[in-house]
Amino acid sequence: MKEYKWIVMIIFTLTGLSIGLLFSIEDPSAAEVTPEEVVYEQEIEELASINENLRQRIHKVQEDVETLEVDLPAENPALTTLRQEIKTFEMLAGRPDVRGPGVEIILSSSNDENIAMIVDHKKYLVNLVNELRVFGGEAFEINGHRIVDRTEITLAGNHINVNSTPIAPPYEVQSIGNPGELKQYVEYGTFIFEMMEEDGVVAEINFHDEMVIEGFRGEKTFRYFEVVE
Known part of the structure; x- marks a missing residue:
């Protein structure tokens, strides 16, 4: 009986050695792989699977957003109203480029002098914009600045x-608005042009059937106040 046990043990031992030898022959690098490397390989495979799942989810979300952007405005009146209000506020803030009929008023010196101090002291630019606003002006620009x-x-x-931003003369004031009211302002509605002429400031006035005024490109942040709710 003891001999039988020894024979069984020898068979198992030889079998184990044979299997180990077989694996070492079939995969020479198997002995070089450490437990840490096995863990790293598993983690890499898991991360690759997670990244692929995330990529698919992002693609699905993008498709859902595109569908909502197409379908919701027609199906959701509240959202449509909000979009219209946003456009209105953007217009009031001077964000988009605009086109239309208007007037161009170019201020220059009659004697080639720097008229900056005169124009600022008499507030000619400020007054021109304010008066044009009263007489039908809707969008305004001075030397390319909204x-x-x-x-x-x-x-x-x-x-x-x-x-x-510093600007230099000639000062070009442009306004898009009601053509009839703007012409009335220039021809009959103010004494500002007479005052400028007395100060040596020449005003060249041109009316256009179509003008383009670019949107406001600057950004001013609010730092010291908050909305009271």
């Missing part, structure tokens, strides 16, 4: 700043 509610028109040294 005029909005928070625009600054100030004297800085020997030049004028608009939206914190």
Whole structure:
């Protein structure tokens, strides 16, 4: 009986050695793989699977967003109203480029002098924009700078700043608005042109059937107040 046990043990031992030898022959690198490397390989495979799942989910979300953007405006009146209100506020803030009929008023010096101090002292640019607004003007620009509610028109040294950017004469004031009212303003509605002429400021006035005024490109942040709810 003891001999039988020894024989069984020898068979199992030889079998184990044979199997180990077989694996070592079939995969020479198997002995070089450490337990840490096996763990890393498993983690890499898991991360690859997670990334693929995330990629598929992102693609699905993008498809859902595109579908909502197409379908919701027609199906959701509240959302349509909100989009219209956003466009209205963007217009009031002077964000988009606009086109339409209007007037161009170019201010220059009659004697080739720097008229910045005169124009600032008499507030000719500010008054022109305000009066044009009263007489049908809807969008305004000075030397390529869109005029909005928070625009600054100030004297800085020997030049004028608009939206914190220096401009030089001639000062070109453009306004898009009601053509009839704008013509009435220029021809009958104000004494500002007579005052400018007395100060040596020449005003060249041109009316256009179509003008383009670019949107406000600056950004002013609110730092010191908060909305009261």
